[in-house]
Structure formats: C-alpha cells, structure tokens
Amino acid sequence: MNNNNNNNNNNNNNKRGRLFVVSAPSGAGKTTLCEYLASNVPGVVRSISVTTRPMRAGEKEGRDYFYVNKAQFLKKIKNKEFLEYAEVFGQYYGTPAAFVELNLRANKDVILAIDVQGAMKIKKKLGKNAVFVFILPPLLTALKKRLMGRKTDSIKQIKQRLALAKKELSYLNCYDYKVINDDVKTASAELKSIIIAARCRIK
Numbered sequence: 001m002n003n004n005n006n007n008n009n010n011n012n013n014n015k016r017g018r019l020f021v022v023s024a025p026s027g028a029g030k031t032t033l034c035e036y037l038a039s040n041v042p043g044v045v046r047s048i049s050v051t052t053r054p055m056r057a058g059e060k061e062g063r064d065y066f067y068v069n070k071a072q073f074l075k076k077i078k079n080k081e082f083l084e085y086a087e088v089f090g091q092y093y094g095t096p097a098a099f100v101e102l103n104l105r106a107n108k109d110v111i112l113a114i115d116v117q118g119a120m121k122i123k124k125k126l127g128k129n130a131v132f133v134f135i136l137p138p139l140l141t142a143l144k145k146r147l148m149g150r151k152t153d154s155i156k157q158i159k160q161r162l163a164l165a166k167k168e169l170s171y172l173n174c175y176d177y178k179v180i181n182d183d184v185k186t187a188s189a190e191l192k193s194i195i196i197a198a199r200c201r202i203k
C-alpha cells in the first residue's frame, strides 16, 4: 500500500527513523494495534522483545517474542544487548538494542510495545527524541472481561494484571498521546495519525 502522507524517504541516508513507545495495561489490545501499524503503515517496524516468560498458546517464536531462559537473558544484560529491560510479573522482558538501532538508521520508524517501567527508562535516555503513546482499555471492567476471554491466564494472574493496570494508569501524564481502545478500527486510525503527525514535525 502506498501512503502519500509518508514522508519517510528511505533513500535519504541522513534521515533517522523515530522511536514510538507504546504502553498499555495487559489486555488493552496493544499487540493487535502495533501489528496493524507494522503491516499497514509503510516505514514502520515492530520491535520483537526477548522474554523469559513461557510461550502462551497461539504465540510464535520470533513473531510474539524471542523466548529465552533466565541465564540467557542475564547474559544478554551483561553483554549490553538491551536498549531497556524490565521485570514484569516475575519474568524478564527486554528490547533488543541492535534491531532498534539498525532500523532507525535505515530511516524506519520503530514501535516498542513495552510496559511503563521500560517506557520511563527510554524517556530518561531519549526524552523528546521518542514519542510516547498510552493505550487505554475502555474500562477496567472491560479489561477484566478481555483478560478472562483470553483464557491464557489464571484467576490469580488476572488479578495481578488488573492491579498492575491500575498502577500503570497513574503514569498516563508522562506520555505524549493517549488512545482509547474502545473500537480497534478507531484506535488503529488514531495511532496511525500520531505516527504521521510525528513525521510532519519540524523538529
């Protein structure tokens, strides 16, 4: 699909892509939205994180995450392979630095779907050089319903995820944009608009 609003010129070697940090409580639909962007907005790539969390039913190595054990993850931390990493629900998650850098240099816009802790680390490192977007589930009750419908988490895990969602919401003001994922179509269009607006910025 050709996009006339795309002022991302891959032939211009001096141009660098932009980093979009997208956070959302677990179950707010961030994966679907980020996948939509990577497939429908030219010049956008989605970073695939490395995690120690076990693979969920329906997930795929290299599409959802790169799955490693704790020793492998710790080795990667030691080798400084992560742009950021965090411990979420007792598991490690990290953003591969080399993938992000390679794509930014190739003038691609890179999307990181990461938690609030990771987003705040990126904010400290890059400040205004990254765009921060928070995806909101319509209501916590709807989020609960979505997590239950996913049938991949136990009741205890759902409770943990809801508690964290409430905590994460308090970071909303640290983000540049918010998108309410009430309807996937509208939320996707809003996210796409945020990317296009960022490309049109003078600085």
Ligand code: 5GP
Residues within 6 Å of the ligand: 023, 024, 025, 026, 027, 049, 050, 053, 084, 085, 086, 088, 093, 094, 095, 113, 114, 115, 116, 117, 118, 119
């Ligand atoms: P899940 O286990 O539901 O896939 O993800 C749990 C949480 O970890 C989500 O908030 C997700 O955004 C976050 N997450 C996924 N990858 C990364 C990463 O590379 N870094 C950080 N900081 N968080 C991540």
